[in-house]
Every structure is written in C-alpha cells, then in structure tokens.
Amino acid sequence: xxxxxxxxxxxxxxxxxxxxxxxxxxxxxxxxxxxxxxxxxxxxxxxxxxxxxxxxxxxxxxxxxxxxxxxxxxxxxxxxxxxxxxxxxxxxxxxxxxxxxxxxxxxxxxxxxxxxxxxxxxxxxxxxxxxxxxxxxxxxxxxxxxxxxxxxxxxxxxxxxxxxxxxxxxxxxxxxxxxxxxxxxxxxxxxxxxxxxxxxxxxxxxxxxxxxxxxxxxxxxxxxxxxxxxxxxxxxxxxxxxxxxxxxxxxxxxxxxxxxxxxxxxxxxxxxxxxxxxxxxxxxxxxxxxxxxxxxxxxx
Amino acid sequence: xxxxxxxxxxxxxxxxxxxxxxxxxxxxxxxxxxxxxxxxxxxxxxxxxxxxxxxxxxxxxxxxxxxxxxxxxxxxxxxxxxxxxxxxxxxxxxxxxxxxxxxxxxxxxxxxxxxxxxxxxxxxxxxxxxxxxxxxxxxxxxxxxxxxxxxxxxxxxxxxxxxxxxxxxxxxxxxxxxxxxxxxxxxxxxxxxxxxxxxxxxxxxxxxxxxxxxxxxxxxxxxxxxxxxxxxxxxxxxxxxxxxxxxxxxxxxxxxxxxxxxxxxxxxxxxxxxxxxxxxxxxxxxxxxxxxxxxxxxxx
Numbered sequence: 001x002x003x004x005x006x007x008x009x010x011x012x013x014x015x016x017x018x019x020x021x022x023x024x025x026x027x028x029x030x031x032x033x034x035x036x037x038x039x040x041x042x043x044x045x046x047x048x049x050x051x052x053x054x055x056x057x058x059x060x061x062x063x064x065x066x067x068x069x070x071x072x073x074x075x076x077x078x079x080x081x082x083x084x085x086x087x088x089x090x091x092x093x094x095x096x097x098x099x100x101x102x103x104x105x106x107x108x109x110x111x112x113x114x115x116x117x118x119x120x121x122x123x124x125x126x127x128x129x130x131x132x133x134x135x136x137x138x139x140x141x142x143x144x145x146x147x148x149x150x151x152x153x154x155x156x157x158x159x160x161x162x163x164x165x166x167x168x169x170x171x172x173x174x175x176x177x178x179x180x181x182x183x184x185x186x187x188x189x190x191x192x193x194x195x196x197x198x199x200x201x202x203x204x205x206x207x208x209x210x211x212x213x214x215x216x217x218x219x220x221x222x223x224x225x226x227x228x229x230x231x232x233x234x235x236x237x238x239x240x241x242x243x244x245x246x247x248x249x250x251x252x253x254x255x256x257x258x259x260x261x262x263x264x265x266x267x268x269x270x271x272x273x274x275x276x277x278x279x280x281x282x283x284x285x286x287x288x289x290x291x292x293x294x295x296x297x298x299x300x
Numbered sequence: 301x302x303x304x305x306x307x308x309x310x311x312x313x314x315x316x317x318x319x320x321x322x323x324x325x326x327x328x329x330x331x332x333x334x335x336x337x338x339x340x341x342x343x344x345x346x347x348x349x350x351x352x353x354x355x356x357x358x359x360x361x362x363x364x365x366x367x368x369x370x371x372x373x374x375x376x377x378x379x380x381x382x383x384x385x386x387x388x389x390x391x392x393x394x395x396x397x398x399x400x401x402x403x404x405x406x407x408x409x410x411x412x413x414x415x416x417x418x419x420x421x422x423x424x425x426x427x428x429x430x431x432x433x434x435x436x437x438x439x440x441x442x443x444x445x446x447x448x449x450x451x452x453x454x455x456x457x458x459x460x461x462x463x464x465x466x467x468x469x470x471x472x473x474x475x476x477x478x479x480x481x482x483x484x485x486x487x488x489x490x491x492x493x494x495x496x497x498x499x500x501x502x503x504x505x506x507x508x509x510x511x512x513x514x515x516x517x518x519x520x521x522x523x524x525x526x527x528x529x530x531x532x533x534x535x536x537x538x539x540x541x542x543x544x545x546x547x548x549x550x551x552x553x554x555x556x557x558x559x560x561x562x563x564x565x566x567x568x569x570x571x572x573x574x575x576x577x578x579x580x581x582x583x584x585x586x587x588x589x590x591x592x593x594x595x596x597x598x599x600x
Contacts, residue, residue, distance in 0.1 A: 031411075033410060033414070072407055072411045072412070072415045075415065076415075076417040076421075078425030079379045079380075079382035079383040079425065080425075082378055082381075086379055105372075106406075106434050107404050109464070114372035114375065114376045115372045117376040118372070118375045124376070125378030125379065126375075134434050134437070135436055136406075136436040136467070136471075137434070137467045138464065138466035138471075140465075140467075162436075164437055166437070166439070166441055167408075167436070167440075168438070169484065170436065171436075172475070173474055173475040173481050175472070175473040176472065180473075
C-alpha cells in the first residue's frame, strides 16, 4: 500500500495524504521513558528502548498514520541509544511506516544542514521521513532543510504554538510587523508550501511534492486556544498543511472537538499520542492503537 | 590546575571563573565539517570527526578556556558519530578541558529532562560540563536542567540574540510585558543565577555554584548591535554571567571592540571561534590556538 521512501513518486506529502485519505490520523509516539520501560518489564537501557520501538512499529503498521520516536529518550543512552534508534528506523522503513523523528533540532547555516543530513538524507543511518524543528533562530534558518524537502520529498514540522504554559510569553510575542511569533511561523510554513506547489506546477519540483498536502507542517498544541496565539484557523491554506497536534487523550483535549479547535486546519491533523498508548506494556498495545485509530477515524 | 568534574568542590561556574582569572577567554569550536575534514586530509566519516576532535582537545588543553563540539557534525554519522563524540568527550575529561556541548537542545517536561540526562548527568557517555539550549518553548521549560546545574554543578548556555539575520524578527519580538524575546531570555538567565547565589549563601546549593560566576550563560552574537535586541549591557549582573559569543575572527567582529559590544557583560566573555582556527589542518593548530588565545588575553 505505502510505497518505499526511495521511490521518486513517493514523497512525504503524497504518502501522508494517502494516510489521511484512508482516514488514518493517529501518530503513535515512541517514548521509551524510564517509567514506561519499567511498566513494559524492560530494562531502562538502549536494548529496552529498541525493544519498545520495534514493538510499536509492528503494532502501528497499517493502523496508525505514522510513528514519532522521541529522540531524547534514545539520546540519553549515548551512541548505544542511537544504535537502537537506527534499528527502530530500519524496521519502520521495512514496514512502510511513516516516521517523524521528534528531535526538535535547530541551528544555522551549515550546522543546520548537518542536522538535515542526519535525519533527512536518503541513506543516512538515522533517515526518517520528517523531522521536528525548533525555530528560535528563525524560519529562514531552515533553508537547507527546505531544500531537502524539495529534492528528497521529505517533511518538516516546525514548532509553532505549544501547550506548555511557560512557552506562551515567547510564542505570543509580537514582531515588528505586528504578528505573533506563533502566527508568523504558521504563515511561513504555508508560504513555503505554496511556493513549492508553484515550483511543482512549473515542473521544477518533484511531482506530488506539494500537490494535495504541503510537506512543511506545524506543531500546534490541541489544548490551546489558538486565537490567543493569533493563529487564524478559519482560512484553509493551499495546499493543505499537516498539523502535528499533541494534547489529545491523556492531556485532556477531546478528539471530537478537533474541528472546533483546528478549524480549516483540522482536515490534515495528526493526533500525536504516546503515554496513553504505551502505558500498559506490549500486551494489548496493538488493540489500544487500533481502538484509538478507529476513534479518530470516526471523529474526524 | 583545572580540577576534575567529579570533585564536589568543582562546578562549571568556579572552573570557568578560574579560566577567566587566568585570562583565558577562547572557546575552540570542534566542527568536523566535510570541507574542514578534507582540508585536514581526513575522511568525511566518524573516524575523521573523532580524529579532529581529539587533536583539538590536545591542542586546546591549558591554552583555551574551553572547547565546544558542534554535535550536528557528529550526529550526521548516526550512532558511529556519537561513538566518536564519546571518545572526544572522554579525552576532554581526562585532559581537564571544559566542554560546552553545542547541541541547541530544547523540549518540555520529562523529554527535556532526558536531554539533560544525556548531556549533563555525571557518568553519562555524553557527559559535558555545559550544554547549549534553544528557548522556543520558553525559559521555564529548562527547569529540570536548572536542577542539574544546581545539583551537579553543570552549566547552560541559552540562545538569546544570534547573528543570523533571519532570527531578528523573532528575537526582537515584544512580549505582552513589553520586553524583547532576547532580553527576556537574558533577564531570566540572570534571575536564575541570582536565585542560585542566594541558595548558595543560605547553604542550600553547592559551595561555589554561583559565587563568582553564574552557571547559566547566554549566547549573544558579537556582530550584533545588542541595543537593537533590547539588551542592556550597561548594568553588570550579579553574579557575573558567562556570555558565549560567536562572531569574532572570520565573521568580522574585532576582539578589541569586545568591551564596547558587550559592555558590563564583557568580563565573562567566551569568544567562540571554529573555522578560523580549524582551517589549515592539524599542522599548526596548536600555534593558531595559542596565538588567538594570546590576542584575546591582551585585548580583554
């Protein structure tokens, strides 16, 4: 069903659009946190993290839209943790499961390019389909990643409005142009997707790269009032923009309210859930993922 | 001269203060970029990166104030790159060289705690003395790292005002309280250092943790007009706050102007230089580092 990332015809945008078309909107987090590993009866080490990751891949394949390994929980084991993560990523590629590496990287110039090489270059041991990035250095600092998005059909999710209360002051700050920081991130992501669509239409970007869905998405917390962040959810962006939204499930946002929370952005929603699915161990994991995926399919 | 990081009496703040007292202000970047590796006659792989890193440690020991491995250039080799970085960090510990891991990490809650476990926990394979962090999720998201700063005597450098032009709109945006984003980061860092000093004076934090120098510093580009970012450099913070400043050397800021650029913050300046020192290969590296360290000692 899903095509290999190596295929030219397959881009992050087209693959994710196919997931949405099949009514798959669940993004399963892979968070090998110490307490969760304990609950799974696994050691709090790289082997435990690898085991959890591979179990999640197996359970999510064909049911969830994607998986999202939280890199921090692998990184804490150093090189051994990255070896574990490489194996998890290899499993996902083999199973045809879309992967968003949740690394929240960000830097400038050739240094950011090195992060892009790590996570979005075909053939890299840490190759994923998309990467989360943190924009304190400005959306423009992602230029090199945007180039990979275009050339290799990769995806990017930029932090915009996050649900942790200590982020509000910064993300609602107003730029000299009068927009909030969060809104400017959303607008820049939309502009890039629109630009890419024009390139595609002109034959200057791979076919499908931004046809039905733009490859640059944003992270928006589902528990937020997005208006407070100055984000306009009334106007549908063209092309549609993926929204990675933590906050459903354990954190309190109700999936039935997704449309009222995300408005015109709700059609391309990836509901990210981790602990609510991972708690309870490997036994029953596939059932929990399927139940949640079904609930999302029904609500959206 | 420098004491081991394992010693209770030794904290990042006291060790860095000792460097400044000895008039050492140079921070040598370890940036195993492909072109630099080529210039060194090394392969563009993990072994090449390790070799460059270990040569820099050997050349910087006792001459520079610290070294700053740029994690992105190791990460691009996946687990193999982290194995290389672990060896470079082990060399630095053995040589007593202070290390700032330039990873620009940032996340919330227990996820950020996992990054802190990776980089600032005693005994972690990636243990460094300090870590650069990116504050898009708010200064408050670093709570757990600040805890390690207090307990383990570690340091943190928070991005505040960076020299890349695409960052200006965000970093000069004004919060609801009317301060710029960059200024609010600087103020929060200063507040934390002052709080830690009070804890220390009350016997509730390790001796020396914030006596002469606070352990939380900021990253400020040397090529900027800091007034444009709303940053007040006239008032000396108490305790003094480390400032990690890229931009001297190749990027055009003159070290002789450090006092006019950084004002009262200039006394605790770490001038970060990478390419200007690394270009030219391993031959002559020690001489280039020494010459630059001497120039800084004279100018500051």
